[in-house]
Amino acid sequence: MAYKRIFRNDANMNVANVEDDEDVIDLLEVARAILKHLKLIILLCVVFGAAGFFGTKFLIAPKYTASTSIYLTPQINDTGSLDYNSQMANSKLVTNVVNLMTQNNVMSEVAKDVGMENASSVKKCISVTNESNTEIVTVTATTEDPKLSKDIANDTVSTFIRTMQKNLNVRNIEVVDKAKLSYIPSGPNVKKNTLLATMVGFVLGCGYAVLRFLLDNRLRTKEEAEKYLGIPVFCEIPEL
Structure with a gap:
């Protein structure tokens, strides 16, 4: 259930001091953000892996x-x-x-x-x-x-x-x-290219999840709101 928060304005609070606080990235929150986009990451891995496999198999001439x-x-x-x-x-x-x-x-x-x-x-x-x-x-x-x-x-x-x-x-x-005739291709390496393409999809998916997390400036919890604004939460109203 979501809540709307009402903040008590305290005249003695110095909000300007909040801007001097250093932003700390919570690795646990980053991990949660990545898990939140797990389906997208898996999808990108599959798509890029398939592209690497079929691209190597059918678009690159064997050596x-x-x-x-x-x-x-x-x-x-x-x-x-x-x-x-x-x-x-x-x-x-x-x-x-x-x-x-x-x-x-x-x-x-x-x-x-x-x-x-x-x-x-x-x-x-x-x-x-x-x-x-x-x-x-x-x-x-x-x-x-x-x-x-x-x-x-x-x-x-x-x-x-x-x-x-x-x-x-x-x-x-x-x-x-002497050199002998061989019809077994020496390249390209289908497994290697497929694995590399899959890794590219994984990195892009994780990068997207982390970027979304870093650019998300919403206040999601009571603690985040109090820390960012420097004023205590007076009450919470459920948003129905």
């Missing part, structure tokens, strides 16, 4: 990834063991290999072989990484066509090996594992 690896083989000395100097040279060379792999001369050849426009378009599709503490370099290609991804990865490696043999006479690079 396909193919990977291949090369290994810088060390030389064998006369005793049949690995040559230490050769190993150290390969360790230093592997960093340069990662950078040389994506140079324009290699990327241009790959673009011609796979039928892409230019070196830049190929470079956007691949990533070259080195497994830590190894002389293994991995080339990964990601496109919307699984066959194109496979062709880019394999052709990048073969073109690079030919270039190194021709220009620098480096002949200790071997292909460890």
Whole structure:
């Protein structure tokens, strides 16, 4: 039952002092405000989650990834063991290999072989990484066509090996594992996008509830009225 409140005006009260009081946000009241809008929050979570799911599933084209690896083989000395100097040279060379792999001369050849426009378009599709503490370099290609991804990865490696043999006479690079054709998409991640969209809906719902609470300047209780106005409540009349 709602009440109308009548306040007793006390001439000795100094209402101006009330303005100097600092506003304190009651976390319990904020929590209640959020619970009050729980249905809206749940609705926003469902709507945003569904939008994230169906948007990822039907509006974003799937990506396909193919990977291949090369290994810088060390030389064998006369005793049949690995040559230490050769190993150290390969360790230093592997960093340069990662950078040389994506140079324009290699990327241009790959673009011609796979039928892409230019070196830049190929470079956007691949990533070259080195497994830590190894002389293994991995080339990964990601496109919307699984066959194109496979062709880019394999052709990048073969073109690079030919270039190194021709220009620098480096002949200790071997292909460890060729890229294979796979029709299983590597992205986008439907579960991840759905969860992120659901979280956005939750944050927006909670933000709306908190904002409504902060902007609500109504006096809801007797205590709030007395604290804000600085005068005691004389009586309460039920509002029928």
